[in-house]
Amino acid sequence: MINTISVPALESGVIRVFALSLSEADAKTLRDSASSQDTQSALNDALGAKKLDLQHVEVFAIADLSEMALADYLLEGAGATPPSLEKDRGKLSALDGWVMVVYSSAFGGVAQEITPAPELTLIGSYPQEGADWTGGVDLRTPSAAPNQDPPEDPLVKKRPSDAAMSGRIATVALLVAFGVVGLMLWVGS
Numbered sequence: 050m051i052n053t054i055s056v057p058a059l060e061s062g063v064i065r066v067f068a069l070s071l072s073e074a075d076a077k078t079l080r081d082s083a084s085s086q087d088t089q090s091a092l093n094d095a096l097g098a099k100k101l102d103l104q105h106v107e108v109f110a111i112a113d114l115s116e117m118a119l120a121d122y123l124l125e126g127a128g129a130t131p132p133s134l135e136k137d138r139g140k141l142s143a144l145d146g147w148v149m150v151v152y153s154s155a156f157g158g159v160a161q162e163i164t165p166a167p168e169l170t171l172i173g174s175y176p177q178e179g180a181d182w183t184g185g186v187d188l189r190t191p192s193a194a195p196n197q198d199p200p201e202d203p204l205v206k207k208r209p210s211d212a213a214m215s216g217r218i219a220t221v222a223l224l225v226a227f228g229v230v231g232l233m234l235w236v237g238s
Contacts (some may be wrong), residue, residue: 058160097164103157
């Protein structure tokens, strides 16, 4: 039975983990393919993908994690959400040999139907933690609403602006100056 996995367009924040049933030499070939920039790589063939961004695919031996469990690596190193990993922690702990970790960004935002080779077994898909843009702030507070000038009280007269006051002072000064000049012309004649 051929299992096809649908990757939607513009998918982001999903980590897919595949167990590899390959010989050591074949697994190393896949790992080396991940570090090359050959778009027709063995990884594309193994996943049955059209085109992968190989910088977002990891192939490694679980033994390379040393004392860290694969679930902990996905949690701490890849940012997978804890609830999604906890349900598969037993499956992930039982794995040995080689694994392939494929991030959503490997598909470049292009919708694809991938058909992994029979030697690749999808263990699980795990969402990554995203940024919490809300920050726990209730944006419905009165101070966050636009145009929050207090309502005008019709009984309270508004204070004139500084520009209006400056215009009034200039007008009075000009009237006084005209009066003084007029008085001087009248006295001098």
